[in-house]
Amino acid sequence: MVNFEKNKALILVTNDDGITSKGIASLVEAVRPFGQILVVAPDKPQSGMGHAISVHDILRLTPYHGFEGIQAFACSGTPVDCVKLAIYEILDGHKPDFLVSGVNHGNNSSTNVLYSGTMSAAVEGALENIPAFGFSLDDFAADADFTVSKNVIHTMMQAAMNNEFPKNICLNVNVPKVSASDFQGIKICRQAHAFWKDSFDKRIDQFGKPYYWLTGEFENFDAGEDTDVWALKNGFASVVPIQFDMTAHSALPTLNNWKLNN
Amino acid sequence: MVNFEKNKALILVTNDDGITSKGIASLVEAVRPFGQILVVAPDKPQSGMGHAISVHDILRLTPYHGFEGIQAFACSGTPVDCVKLAIYEILDGHKPDFLVSGVNHGNNSSTNVLYSGTMSAAVEGALENIPAFGFSLDDFAADADFTVSKNVIHTMMQAAMNNEFPKNICLNVNVPKVSASDFQGIKICRQAHAFWKDSFDKRIDQFGKPYYWLTGEFENFDAGEDTDVWALKNGFASVVPIQFDMTAHSALPTLNNWKLNN
Numbered sequence: 001m002v003n004f005e006k007n008k009a010l011i012l013v014t015n016d017d018g019i020t021s022k023g024i025a026s027l028v029e030a031v032r033p034f035g036q037i038l039v040v041a042p043d044k045p046q047s048g049m050g051h052a053i054s055v056h057d058i059l060r061l062t063p064y065h066g067f068e069g070i071q072a073f074a075c076s077g078t079p080v081d082c083v084k085l086a087i088y089e090i091l092d093g094h095k096p097d098f099l100v101s102g103v104n105h106g107n108n109s110s111t112n113v114l115y116s117g118t119m120s121a122a123v124e125g126a127l128e129n130i131p132a133f134g135f136s137l138d139d140f141a142a143d144a145d146f147t148v149s150k151n152v153i154h155t156m157m158q159a160a161m162n163n164e165f166p167k168n169i170c171l172n173v174n175v176p177k178v179s180a181s182d183f184q185g186i187k188i189c190r191q192a193h194a195f196w197k198d199s200f201d202k203r204i205d206q207f208g209k210p211y212y213w214l215t216g217e218f219e220n221f222d223a224g225e226d227t228d229v230w231a232l233k234n235g236f237a238s239v240v241p242i243q244f245d246m247t248a249h250s251a252l253p254t255l256n257n258w259k260l261n262n
Numbered sequence: 263m264v265n266f267e268k269n270k271a272l273i274l275v276t277n278d279d280g281i282t283s284k285g286i287a288s289l290v291e292a293v294r295p296f297g298q299i300l301v302v303a304p305d306k307p308q309s310g311m312g313h314a315i316s317v318h319d320i321l322r323l324t325p326y327h328g329f330e331g332i333q334a335f336a337c338s339g340t341p342v343d344c345v346k347l348a349i350y351e352i353l354d355g356h357k358p359d360f361l362v363s364g365v366n367h368g369n370n371s372s373t374n375v376l377y378s379g380t381m382s383a384a385v386e387g388a389l390e391n392i393p394a395f396g397f398s399l400d401d402f403a404a405d406a407d408f409t410v411s412k413n414v415i416h417t418m419m420q421a422a423m424n425n426e427f428p429k430n431i432c433l434n435v436n437v438p439k440v441s442a443s444d445f446q447g448i449k450i451c452r453q454a455h456a457f458w459k460d461s462f463d464k465r466i467d468q469f470g471k472p473y474y475w476l477t478g479e480f481e482n483f484d485a486g487e488d489t490d491v492w493a494l495k496n497g498f499a500s501v502v503p504i505q506f507d508m509t510a511h512s513a514l515p516t517l518n519n520w521k522l523n524n
Contacts, residue, residue, distance in 0.1 A: 050342075051312030051376045059462075059474040080312075080377075081476070089462045089474060111389060113508055114313045115342075120376075123508075127373060127457055159520045166513040186522040190509040195389055198350045200321075212321040212351060214343070241517055243510035246375055246385075247452040251428040251503035258421045260448040260501070 009035030009161075012096040012130075014082045016046045016104065016117025019064055019074045023103035026146035027135060028067050030153035031100055034161065038096065039064070039072035040086040042079060042117075047106075049117040051124070052078045061085060079121035087128065098160065099125035099170075102135035103149050105142065107174045109228040110194040110220070113242060122170040123244055131165035133157075138232055139177040148183050149175040152237045155186060172240040176232045184235035191240050192227035194220040271297030271423075274358040274392075276344045278308045278366065278379030281326055281336045285365035288408035289397060290329050292415035293362055296423065300358065301326070301334035302348040304341060304379075309368075311379040313386070314340045323347060341383035349390065360422065361387035361432075364397035365411050367404065369436045371490040372456040372482070375504060384432040385506055393427035395419075400494055401439040410445050411437040414499045417448060434502040438494045446497035453502050454489035456482040 004010050011031050015024040019041035028037060043062065060076040073090065075082045079101065087095060101121040108116040118134045125132025133156060137149045152175050172191075176183070198216040205211055220229050228238035266272050273293050277286040281303035290299060305324065322338040335352065337344045341363065349357060363383040370378040380396045387394025395418060399411045414437050434453075438445070460478040467473055482491050490500035 045318055048315040048317040049312070050314040050382065052314040052340075053310040053312070053377055054476060055310040056307055059476065061472070061474070078314075084460045084476065085462065085474065088460045088478075089464070111506060114382075114385065114389075114506060115315055120312065123376065127376075155522055159522055163520050164516075166510065166516055169510050169513050171517075188514055188517045188520075188522075190511065190514070191507055193507075198346045200347065200351045202351070210323070212323070212347065214316060214321065214346065216350075239517065239522070241510040241513035242508045243513075244373060244376060244508070245453055245455075246504045246506070246508070248428065248431050248503040248505035249452065251431050251505075252450055252452070254426075254428055255433075255450045255501060255503055258425050258450075260417055260421055260450075 004036050009097040011035045011037050011098045011100060012086050013037055013039045014041045014079055014101050014121045016042065016049060016079045018042050018045045020066065021105065022143060023105050026150060027100055027103045027153065028070060030150045031157060034157045037070045038086060039067055039070060040075055040082045040090065042082060043074035043076055046078050046117045048115050049078045050115050051080055051120040053080050054078060059085060079117040080124045083121050083124040095128055095130050099130045099132040100135065103146055104136035105144055106136065106140040107138040107232060108134060108136040108172060109174045109232055109238060110192040113172055113191065119172055123242060126168050126170040126244055129168055131160050132170035133173055134170065135173050137175045148178065148180055152186060166241060169241045169243055172242050173237060174228055174232055175237045176235050178235050182235055187231040187236040187238055189228040189231050189238040189240050190226055192220060192229035193222035194218060194229055266298050271359040273297045273299050273360045273362060274348050275299055275301045276303045276341055276363050276383045278304065278311060278341045280304050280307045282328065283367065284405060285367050288412060289362055289365045289415065290332060292412045293419060296419045299332045300348060301329055301332060302337055302344045302352065304344060305336035305338055308340050308379045310377050311340045312377050313342055313382040315342050316340060321347060341379040342386045345383050345386040357390055357392050361392045361394040362397065365408055366398035367406055368398065368402040369400040369494060370396060370398040370434060371436045371494055371500060372454040375434055375453065381434055385504060388430050388432040388506055391430055393422050394432035395435055396432065397435045399437045410440060410442055414448060428503060431503045431505055434504050435499060436490055436494055437499045438497050440497050444497055449493040449498040449500055451490040451493050451500040451502050452488055454482060454491035455484035456480060456491055
């Protein structure tokens, strides 16, 4: 348990690219003016970990001194493990006022929300009813330019402090790879109907045995101008409210007609 | 690429407890009358892996001979990796007619759908627009009794063959731990508003350093008799249709009032 001031907002910061990535450093600096910060982030890259938790393995927490004047821990687990350890071990059950995850190197628009460790950490915040954001920049480069995303983070944090945050919701914020002068603004969107068309790169190891690397291309089947994919393509930052009720309510009547108990 | 008959339904079977678990053996036997089967399942337990995919590691596929007369592969990756490898490598892009995942040892009702590797494999089927089921039995025991779940699987597979399956939906089917005589039937439900209240078991290793095990209790805040948690508690199998559009459409008007571009 670490100690924090009672009269200042407490902001939990995590990510999936790992605690040493440029993206999380830029996020820490962007939210620094809004309160006191606790960082709990993976000690290695955890991209694509989705909502994974460690149930068959132990977890480690190691103090990390890479953020000036900020309490930080590197965690051996997944992004969701980081959120759970922060709340239930480090903060002894006390919930932070905000959870921010990212800034991810690479966009998490559309169905990427399912695979993304960055967004799953934010969804875990929603499950705890903590106002939560996942921030992603549409640039995979390790040395990406986070200038525009810093401005977007400022705007979103200010808005979250001035308005009531919807209950049990987190926000999936994606920032386009554009210069500040080409940036078109922030757009509230829905998740686009777009998917990965997967393929595998089959290779042969030094013993003659095959192994596979996952690869693929992202395909958009959704022309809607109200989608996150459209916004990003047109120079806007997209904001999609994300819920964790996965019930397809519209399918309930159809299934009730299946007469399963005859 | 393996070869299958063109005039018989092709059923892809996977799980998250691993290819040697009793649950997947019971699922293979339950769906055997409905078509030809391909099994691609993890070579080790992958519970709690959520929608994780392997992006930083290679994948291996090893022929497995544990199911009589059935082509099967053990995969070194996650449940979602198994689905992707089955479709895009083993079947060369051909989509199976059905995807069935499970039978999970332990229930995946309510928000467990987010953490469950069993259900994430089914959601990956929905993303591919393959009629997909995740089956779970409310019993963690390795030697659990799958008699009732076998009957439920028969009913669900028969219904899926006789009816049009909703597009881009998978079904989360949970079976209660009851005898056949106490079983109350199958109930179409919504996901209950219920959560894990986490805690960590902190221990000290042989070098004096702390480590943590995730633990916790599942708490239900939802009295609805139309929920999966209610159904299971009252001897029914629950069927929840699951979608992958995580947009909280109801929150869009609120967010549009945040005036983010002033």
